[in-house]
Amino acid sequence: MSRYKDAVYGLCLGFLRNRADAEDLTHDAFIRAYDNLRRYHLDKRFSTWIFTIAANLCRNRLRYRRNHPVVEPPTHLAGGTDPANIIAKEDRQKRVQDSLNSLPYAYRAPLVLRFYNDLSYREIGEILAIPEGTVKTRIHRAKAMLKGLIEKDVMQHETG
Amino acid sequence: MRPDEIEEVLRDTLRHEVAEATPRLADLEERIVAELGDRLPRLRFVDWMRSLVASTQSGRVGQLAVLGATAAVFLIVGMVITQDRSGGSILTPTFAPTVASHTSQEVLFVVPALDAERVAVVGDFNAWEETPLSDENEDGIWTASIPLDPGRYEYAFVIDGRWWGQDPSADEYVRTFGQYSSVRYVGGGGDGV
Numbered sequence: 001m002s003r004y005k006d007a008v009y010g011l012c013l014g015f016l017r018n019r020a021d022a023e024d025l026t027h028d029a030f031i032r033a034y035d036n037l038r039r040y041h042l043d044k045r046f047s048t049w050i051f052t053i054a055a056n057l058c059r060n061r062l063r064y065r066r067n068h069p070v071v072e073p074p075t076h077l078a079g080g081t082d083p084a085n086i087i088a089k090e091d092r093q094k095r096v097q098d099s100l101n102s103l104p105y106a107y108r109a110p111l112v113l114r115f116y117n118d119l120s121y122r123e124i125g126e127i128l129a130i131p132e133g134t135v136k137t138r139i140h141r142a143k144a145m146l147k148g149l150i151e152k153d154v155m156q157h158e159t160g
Numbered sequence: 161m162r163p164d165e166i167e168e169v170l171r172d173t174l175r176h177e178v179a180e181a182t183p184r185l186a187d188l189e190e191r192i193v194a195e196l197g198d199r200l201p202r203l204r205f206v207d208w209m210r211s212l213v214a215s216t217q218s219g220r221v222g223q224l225a226v227l228g229a230t231a232a233v234f235l236i237v238g239m240v241i242t243q244d245r246s247g248g249s250i251l252t253p254t255f256a257p258t259v260a261s262h263t264s265q266e267v268l269f270v271v272p273a274l275d276a277e278r279v280a281v282v283g284d285f286n287a288w289e290e291t292p293l294s295d296e297n298e299d300g301i302w303t304a305s306i307p308l309d310p311g312r313y314e315y316a317f318v319i320d321g322r323w324w325g326q327d328p329s330a331d332e333y334v335r336t337f338g339q340y341s342s343v344r345y346v347g348g349g350g351d352g353v
Binding site for chain 1: 161166167169170171172173174175176177178181182184185188189191192195297299300301
């Protein structure tokens with residue numbers, strides 16, 4: 001598989017939490033990369049460059065969504081929904097997915113770039129146009145928020 | 161839940177989501193290549209892509225087809241990176257060596273070869289001896305910057321021992337003894353690179 005395709009798609013999916021949008025924007029990111037090739041410098045990693053394009057597209061799409069809300073039924077991106085059929089790992093993944101959906105974009109984006117795209121703090125800062133220190137802080141807080149959301153979900157599941 | 165456990169489950173979850181979507185992405189390269197190919201009919205884009213796949217000898221045809229398509233996208237990337245031309249000079253090079261400056265300039269050769277172990281460029285500027293391209297950050301984009309005086313140059317890439325004569329960033333192609341080579345015009349009154 002192409003490393004770029006999966007990496008860009010994973011970024012878009014992580015940022016947007018919507019498969020159709022992620023697919024559209026992966027396509028658009030590669031086309032946009034072509035359209036903006038003259039801005040690409042070889043001293044920059046190609047991956048960082050295309051991730052920046054994808055991240056900007058995602059941010060614009062999220063802004064558009066905010067101004068043009070569409071009521072969609074809540075869906076899980078993976079796994080079954082019947083607790084009887086869910087193995088522990090899938091159950092845990094579903095909880096993470098739900099929690100990721102609830103996490104604000106400003107915290108979700110660096111988390112995805114760090115733990116899906118395996119990027120350094122510096123690269124994440126470059127892509128999201130924020131200082132490296134802010135990246136570290138947001139990732140730290142995002143993990144704490146995610147942990148809180150997951151634990152809350154577990155408690156609700158157990159008491160409900 | 162421990163902090164490192166959060167990281168692990170986050171990685172697992174995101175990778176799982178992408179893996180689940182893989183079938184939906186099967187034709188993504190084709191769509192991208194088709195759209196870009198339509199914009200660049202001069203380059204015989206799809207033919208190039210097919211040649212990339214067909215020339216591969218290994219049995220991983222399906223995987224390489226995907227890689228080939230993706231590589232085609234990135235060859236376009238490489239192509240435009242190397243272009244620093246104005247007007248219609250790509251189609252109608254008007255190189256005029258007698259009036260050109262004789263100052264050599266760095267000419268960038270770029271080729272994506274995602275799985276390659278060794279990439280080189282050969283041409284009349286190096287007596288058809290291999291000048292290696294490098295991929296220092298291992299992103300599959302191989303480059304070499306070679307100082308060339310203004311002039312017309314024939315060249316080809318050699319990727320893991322295979323001849324790649326049709327560089328889409330070339331100004332034109334020539335066929336000699338049944339084999340294509342690319343031609344690049346350097347300098348010469350603002351034409352070429």
